[in-house]
Amino acid sequence: MKDVALKAGVSVMTVSRAIQRPELVNQATREHVLEVVRSMGYVPNIMAGALATRKSRLVAILLPTIANSIYSIAVQSIIGRLSAAGYQSLVGPTGYSPENEELLLDAILGRRPDGIVLTGTLHTPNIRARLAALRIPVVEAWDLSDALLDTQVGFSHEKVGIAVADHFHAKGYRQWAVVGIDDPRAMRRCHSLIARLQELGVSQVQQQIFATEATWEVGRKGLAALLDAGARPQVIFCSSDTVALGVLAEAASRKIAVPDELAVLGFGNISNGQFAYPALSTVSVNAQEMGHQVAEALLRRLEGGSREAQVDTSFEILEREST
Amino acid sequence: MKDVALKAGVSVMTVSRAIQRPELVNQATREHVLEVVRSMGYVPNIMAGALATRKSRLVAILLPTIANSIYSIAVQSIIGRLSAAGYQSLVGPTGYSPENEELLLDAILGRRPDGIVLTGTLHTPNIRARLAALRIPVVEAWDLSDALLDTQVGFSHEKVGIAVADHFHAKGYRQWAVVGIDDPRAMRRCHSLIARLQELGVSQVQQQIFATEATWEVGRKGLAALLDAGARPQVIFCSSDTVALGVLAEAASRKIAVPDELAVLGFGNISNGQFAYPALSTVSVNAQEMGHQVAEALLRRLEGGSREAQVDTSFEILEREST
DNA sequence: CTGTTAGCGCATTCAA
DNA sequence: TTGAATGCGCTAACAG
Numbered sequence: 001m002k003d004v005a006l007k008a009g010v011s012v013m014t015v016s017r018a019i020q021r022p023e024l025v026n027q028a029t030r031e032h033v034l035e036v037v038r039s040m041g042y043v044p045n046i047m048a049g050a051l052a053t054r055k056s057r058l059v060a061i062l063l064p065t066i067a068n069s070i071y072s073i074a075v076q077s078i079i080g081r082l083s084a085a086g087y088q089s090l091v092g093p094t095g096y097s098p099e100n101e102e103l104l105l106d107a108i109l110g111r112r113p114d115g116i117v118l119t120g121t122l123h124t125p126n127i128r129a130r131l132a133a134l135r136i137p138v139v140e141a142w143d144l145s146d147a148l149l150d151t152q153v154g155f156s157h158e159k160v161g162i163a164v165a166d167h168f169h170a171k172g173y174r175q176w177a178v179v180g181i182d183d184p185r186a187m188r189r190c191h192s193l194i195a196r197l198q199e200l201g202v203s204q205v206q207q208q209i210f211a212t213e214a215t216w217e218v219g220r221k222g223l224a225a226l227l228d229a230g231a232r233p234q235v236i237f238c239s240s241d242t243v244a245l246g247v248l249a250e251a252a253s254r255k256i257a258v259p260d261e262l263a264v265l266g267f268g269n270i271s272n273g274q275f276a277y278p279a280l281s282t283v284s285v286n287a288q289e290m291g292h293q294v295a296e297a298l299l300r301r302l303e304g305g306s307r308e309a310q311v312d313t314s315f316e317i318l319e320r321e322s323t
Numbered sequence: 324m325k326d327v328a329l330k331a332g333v334s335v336m337t338v339s340r341a342i343q344r345p346e347l348v349n350q351a352t353r354e355h356v357l358e359v360v361r362s363m364g365y366v367p368n369i370m371a372g373a374l375a376t377r378k379s380r381l382v383a384i385l386l387p388t389i390a391n392s393i394y395s396i397a398v399q400s401i402i403g404r405l406s407a408a409g410y411q412s413l414v415g416p417t418g419y420s421p422e423n424e425e426l427l428l429d430a431i432l433g434r435r436p437d438g439i440v441l442t443g444t445l446h447t448p449n450i451r452a453r454l455a456a457l458r459i460p461v462v463e464a465w466d467l468s469d470a471l472l473d474t475q476v477g478f479s480h481e482k483v484g485i486a487v488a489d490h491f492h493a494k495g496y497r498q499w500a501v502v503g504i505d506d507p508r509a510m511r512r513c514h515s516l517i518a519r520l521q522e523l524g525v526s527q528v529q530q531q532i533f534a535t536e537a538t539w540e541v542g543r544k545g546l547a548a549l550l551d552a553g554a555r556p557q558v559i560f561c562s563s564d565t566v567a568l569g570v571l572a573e574a575a576s577r578k579i580a581v582p583d584e585l586a587v588l589g590f591g592n593i594s595n596g597q598f599a600y601p602a603l604s605t606v607s608v609n610a611q612e613m614g615h616q617v618a619e620a621l622l623r624r625l626e627g628g629s630r631e632a633q634v635d636t637s638f639e640i641l642e643r644e645s646t
Numbered sequence: 647c648t649g650t651t652a653g654c655g656c657a658t659t660c661a662a
Numbered sequence: 663t664t665g666a667a668t669g670c671g672c673t674a675a676c677a678g
Contacts, residue, residue, distance in 0.1 A: 001671065011649050016673060026647055041453060046433035047370040047379065048671035051654045056370065066389055067399035067611075076390035079416055088430065091414045093402055107411065110369035130364060245600075252601055277568075277600075278575055288390075324655065334665050339657060349663060371655035374670045 001044065008036040019044055050112070059087045059298065060108040063119040063141075064096045064183070068214065070240065070268040070287055071119070074141070077291025078117065078298075085299055087114070096183060098124050105130070115298050121145035121152065122184055137301035141294045143185055144310055151301060153294045153311040157185050160283055160315055161192025164237055164265065167317050169200050173235040173263065177206040179222030179247060180239020181214050189267070193237060206231045214239065219246020227254070234263065241266035244280055260322045269318060281320045289313065324367065331359040342367055373435070382410045382621065383431040386442040386464075387419045387506070391537065393563065393591040393610055394442070397464070400614025401440060401621075408622055410437070419506060421447050428453070438621050444468035444475065445507055460624035464617045466508055467633055474624060476617045476634040480508050483606055483638055484515025487560055487588065490640050492523050496558040496586065500529040502545030502570060503562020504537050512590070516560060529554045537562065542569020550577070557586065564589035567603055583645045592641060604643045612636065 005012040010033060018025045018033040025033070036042075050056040059082050066072045079089045092108055094101040102124050108116075109130070115137040121144070123131075131138055131149055138150040143157060168176075176197060178190050187209075194205045206229075208222035219238060223246075226233060238244035244266030251258050258264055258279040266277075269284035290313045297311060328335040333356060341348045341356040348356070359365075373379040382405050389395045402412045415431055417424040425447050431439075432453070438460040444467070446454075454461050454472055461473040466480060491499075499520060501513050510532075517528045529552075531545035542561060546569075549556060561567035567589030571581060579585050581602040589600075592607035613636045620634060 012671090013649060013673080014647090017648085020673080024647075029647085041456065043429060043432045045374075045435060045671050047373055047435060048654090049673070050370055051368075051374060051656090051671080052673040054654070065399055066402075067392070067396045069390070069392060069395070072392070072395040073390045076388055076416055079389075079414060083415070083427075088413055088415075088434070090411055091402060092406070092411075093399055104406075106366060109366045111411070112368060112370060133364065249601065278572065335656080336665060337663090339655095340664085343657080347663075352663080368655050371670090372657070374655080374672090375657040377670075 001042070004033070004036050004040055004042050007040065008033045016044075020049075054112075056112045056114050057087050058090060058111055058113045059115045059117065060090045060092060060105075060111075060113040061117040062092045062094055062101055062104060062108070063117075065093050065213075066091065067093075068240070068242070070285065073287040074291035074294070077288045078295045081292060081295035082299070085295075087302070094119075098122070098127075102127055109134070115139070115302050117141055117294055117298060118149075119143075120185060121147065121149075123149070137298060139294050139298045139301070141290065144312065148309060151297050151308050151311070153290065153297050153313060155285070155313050155315050157188040158192040160267075161189045161194075162196045163315075163317060164189075164283060165193045165196035165200065167319070168235050168263070168265070169197065169202070171319075174202055175232060175234040176202060176204075177208070177226050177231060177233035177236045178238075179208045179219060179226070179236055180210070180243050181218060182209050182211050183214070183239060186239035186267070190237070190239070206233060214242050216242060216246040216249065219243040219248070220250040221246075223247045223250040235265060236262065237265045237267075239267060241268040241277070241280070241282055244282070245277065248277070248280060259320050263320070279320055282318050284316045284318050286313070324365070327356070327359055327363055327365050330363065331356045339367075343372075377435075379435045379437050380410050381413060381434055381436045382438045382440065383413045383415060383428075383434075383436040384440040385415045385417055385424055385427060385431070386440075388416050388536075389414065390416075391563070391565070393608065396610040397614035397617070400611045401618045404615060404618035405622070408618075410625070417442075421445070421450075425450055432457070438462070438625050440464055440617060440621060441472075442466075443508060444470065444472075446472070460621060462617050462621045462624070464613065467635065471632060474620050474631050474634070476613065476620050476636060478608070478636050478638050480511040481515040483590075484512045484517075485519045486638075486640060487512075487606060488516045488519035488523065490642070491558050491586070491588070492520065492525065494642075497525055498555060498557040499525060499527075500531070500549050500554060500556035500559045501561075502531045502542060502549070502559055503533070503566050504541055505532050505534050506537070506562060509562035509590070513560070513562070529556060537565050539565060539569040539572065542566040542571070543573040544569075546570045546573040557584075558588060559585065560588045560590075562590060564591040564600070564603070564605055567605070568600065571600070571603060582643050586643075602643055605641050607639045607641050609636070 001012050001015055005015045018030045022030050063071050092104040118140050119142050121140050140152045143154045144152050180186050208225050210218050244264050247264050256262050266280055266282040269282040293311050324335050324338055328338045338356055341353045345353050386394050415427040441463045442465050444463050463475045466477045467475050503509050529549055531548050533541050567587050570587050574581050581587055589605040592605040616634050
């Protein structure tokens with residue numbers, strides 16, 4: 001910057017202003033300075049600026065993984081919106097582990113982000129304490145709960161379980177099974193489903209829960225294990241569409257007709273209300289729209305808006321009817 | 324930090340050392356200082372440190388979009404590896420637009436990243452010049468070319484086109500079509516395919532290229548357009564698996580048997596050598612492994628290693644045979 | 647409208 | 663092994 005100032009024959013302060021607050025600089029001076037900036041290929045050091053202004057224009061996004069469309073689509077949407085507003089995004093995948101989230105958060109806090117997006121509402125006491133003390137805008141996404149840190153954008157996973165139970169029970173399904181991984185939010189959907197079914201008089205729900213990543217294999221193994229154990233489910237609620245695809249594959253290889261003999265219900269369907277896969281029913285969440293809401297909520301907070309408590313985003317059951 | 328120093332009864336320099344280079348500090352002092360750090364919940368300001376050391380421990384990753392598993396899986400892998408090595412990742416989605424890439428790069432360069440990951444090898448002259456002048460480690464991923472900026476990790480999209488042409492031509496397919504979006508790398512695969520087919524005596528290849536995002540709809544519309552125009556392809560090469568799924572759906576709705584009447588070939592198959600979808604053939608790329616290679620190459624450069632030119636990662640044609 | 651002074655929070659480089 | 667002075671590159675606040 002000093003070099004630019006020298007070459008332009010002005011002080012560094014004028015260069016700084018020409019770049020950051022051009023309206024404060026005489027037009028002729030400004031044009032000249034900016035021309036020099038361009039010719040020298042000068043790019044201001046944001047970190048130095050951040051140090052001086054105590055605003056980093058950086059946002060941290062912590063989420064389990066981006067190798068899963070349900071998250072990556074939301075993140076894409078969040079980053080895009082924030083980027084347009086002049087914020088850059090630091091992405092930290094926690095791998096569903098609270099300890100990891102804690103370590104990552106510590107590392108990221110070192111960059112003094114202006115705002116933070118977290119996934120879910122279950123955080124270690126350490127994290128909650130730190131965040132509360134920092135008085136930094138935080139948006140918790142993908143979930144709603146009573147213990148809100150700041151702002152939450154998402155939906156109730158309990159409601160999903162209940163809605164699924166009600167919908168398919170009303171259609172006459174009585175033999176249920178659940179297949180998936182032990183993701184905390186998936187488990188909440190599952191437990192809520194089971195509780196509701198019990199109220200409806202269905203007491204037996206077979207479960208196949210794996211402590212691995214959500215891959216196709218989980219679905220294959222899950223259905224195989226169920227059938228080999230003698231279960232004959234009419235409907236299977238999976239923890240994600242990925243898992244559901246595995247169930248479909250296993251069903252196909254065993255010549256089980258879907259959805260006629262077996263209804264397979266996934267979760268996610270990021271394609272927003274369209275069936276992305278033949279034969280598969282799903283609980284559809286509009287990840288892109290949710291990402292948008294997250295970004296908007298965060299931006300309002302960043303611009304000094306007050307806390308907004310909760311934003312309830314919607315979900316929808318898309319059922320593949322028997323043919 | 325001053326507060327910590329005060330409370331611990333030492334100078335700020337000792338606090339700094341206790342944290343960054345503990346081996347330089349007397350054990351008793353160190354333990355005491357670190358205890359105070361912990362008790363106060365102090366997190367060092369990385370930006371200030373970066374300003375002083377001129378090392379940001381920040382890596383920028385520019386890629387078209389993360390809302391596409393072929394990228395998100397690679398990025399997940401890159402971030403994970405870099406994170407373990409103490410680097411944080413700034414993610415910038417360019418939306419396939421070179422101008423956007425240029426703007427984003429400028430913004431990101433302001434944070435003085437220690438390294439950069441770019442997607443593809445086609446960059447504006449501006450970008451090439453800037454990067455060359457900065458002498459900052461750059462890894463170009465997902466592609467190989469002759470004009471290398473620094474290090475490249477990827478595979479030749481021309482080779483993909485040739486391999487596909489050879490493989491399916493040898494199986495007897497003569498009626499070809501291509502459906503997809505105008506992503507530059509997809510177009511290279513496509514053109515290479517067509518050129519090779521011409522060498523093999525196939526002169527007519529129907530094309531349906533859309534200038535939109537790679538959605539399911541592209542595939543549906545693409546196949547519909549082909550058929551409505553009277554084309555009767557035996558094999559369709561799609562720009563991605565997502566598009567291929569759309570082709571499958573349209574084929575299903577028209578009662579066209581896949582792969583018996585029509586072979587559908589996608590691109591991506593991130594599940595690493597397994598068929599993720601029934602009836603779909605695909606060119607399988609191991610995105611996770613590629614991400615790993617990208618991270619390793621970048622880390623070697625960050626640690627002072629010399630340029631390594633190119634790392635050729637593999638791809639594989641997975642064919643769904645007729646039943 | 648422009649320049650000067652001071653300091654953001656840390657680490658390098660000496661000296662003790 | 664520890665501390666003091668200095669500067670990293672920028673901007674807030676004030677003076678001119």
